[in-house]
Amino acid sequence: MAMNQDMIGFAYPASDPYLVTPEAIRTFADAIGDDNPIYRDVEVAVSFGHTNVCAPPTFPIVVTMAAMEKSFHDPKLGMDFTRVVHSDQRFEYQRPIAVGDELVVTTIVEDIKALGNNNMATFRTEVSSGGELVVTGWSKLVVRGDDA
């Protein structure tokens, strides 16, 4: 199934706000096996100049993947989401994500390319809190075509 290249540039409506809690950050840090105290201890985070406990660099995937997955189901996009492989990921950080942030994600279809039997789709995810851009993500996905 070819994806619809007319969708390049399309921005999906912003996601519902996601409140960043100490538990969510600690659970994520535990899951990646990183014991850095800035993810857990307010006093340590403040001693490094932060207002609260901060999130690990790949934490934004929690909200960006959920936001992207909603767009995968858009019939206009023509994406077979059962055959998706995540091939590239980038994050550009404007400021750290911290406890108390209310993250809202706008997902933009940045690029779609057909490559043989496959489609390559790049989604840009702009994550903001209180109207201020916090981090931008780029996720490149390969949608495998039918095995011919």
Add this chain to the structure above:
Amino acid sequence: MSIAPELSTIAVGDELAQITLSFTRADLIAYAYASGDMNPIHRDEETAKAVGLPDVIAHGMLTMGRAIQVVTDWVGDPTQVVDYSVRMTRPVVVPDTEEGVLVTFTGKVAEVNDDHTVRVDLTATFEGQTVLGQARATVRFAK
């Protein structure tokens, strides 16, 4: 946490302390819950094999999340990372054993820039082969 390095002491070619981390099935389940990525290829052998994989594989994002620890252990404050990107080139295949498998992560300083940033190139190696490509982080230092 180590003592944060001073920018003036950092040079291209500097190697960061490498780390080796185990990946077990239990780690994959914990990451699935923490990240919300509940794809069954990360916990169910039958599903993984049905889509052509040799066995259950780790989430590429778990490997990405662990690789950056080479950098965050080095600088102490993980929020100094201002840009981070990887290509997921091969899966980390995780058997159903208590000890799981080991992945080794390294980092090397590739650029020291005039804007007080440093680029670190990262590698992740599993069973003698790299599983991440073009893995790089930009780290900002105080002026």
